[in-house]
Amino acid sequence: MDDKTTEIELRLLLEALFQKYCYDFRGYSMASIKRRLFQAREHFDCRTFSQLQDRVLHDPAVLSKLLSFLTVRVSELFRNPAYFLAIREKVIPYLRTYPSIKVWVAGCGAGEEVYSLAILFREEGLENRTMFYGTDISPEALEKAKAGVYKLDRIPLFTENHRQSGGKSSLSDYYSAAYQAAIFDKNLRRRVVFSDHSLATDGVFAEVQFISCRNVLIYFDRELQDRAVGLFKDSLARKGFLGLGFKESLRFNRHADTFTEFARSERIYQKRGDL
Amino acid sequence: MTATQAEAIVIGASAGALEALSILLPALPQDYPLPIMVVVHLSPDRESMLAELLRAKCSLDAREVEDKEPIQGGTIYFAPPDYHLLVEVDKHLSLSIEEPVHHSRPSIDVLFETAADAYGAALIGIVLTGASNDGSQGLKAVVSAGGTALIQRPDLAYIPTMPQAALDACPEAQVMSLEQITAYLQERSTPL
Numbered sequence: 001m002d003d004k005t006t007e008i009e010l011r012l013l014l015e016a017l018f019q020k021y022c023y024d025f026r027g028y029s030m031a032s033i034k035r036r037l038f039q040a041r042e043h044f045d046c047r048t049f050s051q052l053q054d055r056v057l058h059d060p061a062v063l064s065k066l067l068s069f070l071t072v073r074v075s076e077l078f079r080n081p082a083y084f085l086a087i088r089e090k091v092i093p094y095l096r097t098y099p100s101i102k103v104w105v106a107g108c109g110a111g112e113e114v115y116s117l118a119i120l121f122r123e124e125g126l127e128n129r130t131m132f133y134g135t136d137i138s139p140e141a142l143e144k145a146k147a148g149v150y151k152l153d154r155i156p157l158f159t160e161n162h163r164q165s166g167g168k169s170s171l172s173d174y175y176s177a178a179y180q181a182a183i184f185d186k187n188l189r190r191r192v193v194f195s196d197h198s199l200a201t202d203g204v205f206a207e208v209q210f211i212s213c214r215n216v217l218i219y220f221d222r223e224l225q226d227r228a229v230g231l232f233k234d235s236l237a238r239k240g241f242l243g244l245g246f247k248e249s250l251r252f253n254r255h256a257d258t259f260t261e262f263a264r265s266e267r268i269y270q271k272r273g274d275l
Numbered sequence: 276m277t278a279t280q281a282e283a284i285v286i287g288a289s290a291g292a293l294e295a296l297s298i299l300l301p302a303l304p305q306d307y308p309l310p311i312m313v314v315v316h317l318s319p320d321r322e323s324m325l326a327e328l329l330r331a332k333c334s335l336d337a338r339e340v341e342d343k344e345p346i347q348g349g350t351i352y353f354a355p356p357d358y359h360l361l362v363e364v365d366k367h368l369s370l371s372i373e374e375p376v377h378h379s380r381p382s383i384d385v386l387f388e389t390a391a392d393a394y395g396a397a398l399i400g401i402v403l404t405g406a407s408n409d410g411s412q413g414l415k416a417v418v419s420a421g422g423t424a425l426i427q428r429p430d431l432a433y434i435p436t437m438p439q440a441a442l443d444a445c446p447e448a449q450v451m452s453l454e455q456i457t458a459y460l461q462e463r464s465t466p467l
Binding site: 029032034036073074075215219221225245246247249251252 | 339340341342343345358359361362363364367369370372385389392393
């Protein structure tokens with residue numbers, strides 16, 4: 001599907017995005033980003049990546065559409081219920097001992113994970129002393145996250161996930177349905193800050209007790225993964241928790257020694273207490 | 276014409292996969308030098324027993340992939356349920372939860388296209404039984420990169436749709452029975 005020239009053009013396009021707009025995809029896993037850039041190239045009807053580069057450099061409207069190709073992520077409420085069950089049963093008792101709690105969902109996309117955690121913390125009676133940060137690089141995703149509106153046909157899946165995660169109430173308590181959409185309770189957002197933050201270029205912004213970053217690092221190459229996990233290490237309080245996706249691990253990461261396996265099969269790690 | 280020495284194998288299968296793979300994979304010897312990456316269409320909401328079942332039958336190590344795992348010879352790598360499996364040019368594996376392709380995540384096309392990119396002519400791509408069109412584009416990519424394309428004989432497959440679709444897209448592929456594919460792979464067992 002390519003040759004040396006395509007490879008060069010592709011790297012130049014990523015460099016252009018960084019230099020002009022500060023979006024840094026240069027450390028992303030190539031196999032995946034290449035596929036998506038080919039899709040974008042087709043969408044914009046460009047013959048080469050140089051043509052696409054020309055358009056994105058001169059037209060910010062092309063940028064925002066291109067970003068939606070590059071940051072595409074699909075999630076669901078209470079995705080992998082076993083993860084949320086482990087938070088409920090193993091992490092929450094620990095967090096309960098803190099007078100105030102900060103939770104960071106890094107790469108929050110359209111906010112599904114943030115709403116899941118906000119619901120879980122409400123059910124566990126911790127909502128009022130918790131602050132949630134949901135961050136992402138995509139302005140479009142952050143707008144969706146703030147709106148908290150999901151397609152109605154996804155609700156049965158969300159409901160089943162919530163039940164399996166040990167949900168103590170009915171998910172329908174948290175949304176109202178209208179016009180093929182489910183709108184989540186604005187009160188759930190009372191303690192939530194959605195904001196722009198890049199794991200590739202930005203730094204630490206708060207000390208937190210729990211970070212959930214699932215299926216985000218898979219899009220990074222190993223060097224960028226090292227940077228992101230380093231950032232998590234510096235953001236976490238002593239004995240703070242880091243939750244990853246079910247097929248992600250710190251095994252290949254430079255900061256592996258900083259963490260211990262807390263809930264092994266649910267991929268929840270704990271920062272060591274002596275650091 | 277000098278044939279390029281094979282460096283890796285990718286296999287895609289759907290309905291009937293377990294039976295077909297149970298003939299193919301256990302036949303490979305313990306010192307088999309090539310890595311084998313496999314996508315089987317699975318239900319996304321369940322843990323897959325596939326790697327475990329085949330590990331019990333195979334002399335090669337068989338396991339579900341973890342993100343950023345380096346690729347090693349003599350290992351069978353399975354795409355985990357609900358993740359695409361991709362090969363990076365520097366020969367390690369990565370995962371993604373991008374949209375399903377042909378309604379499938381994992382998708383055979385995604386694995387084959389990225390593996391073709393990474394291995395070029397040194398790749399063997401194999402499409403087995405299944406009721407889908409997934410794998411056709413991927414196998415085409417394997418051929419375009421100079422690699423070898425094998426397809427299970429549609430009339431002998433548990434479900435012929437997927438191998439037939441691959442054959443329609445890739446007429447230059449070699450069509451074989453499972454036994455012939457097994458023998459073909461065994462011949463590649465001479466260490467590089």
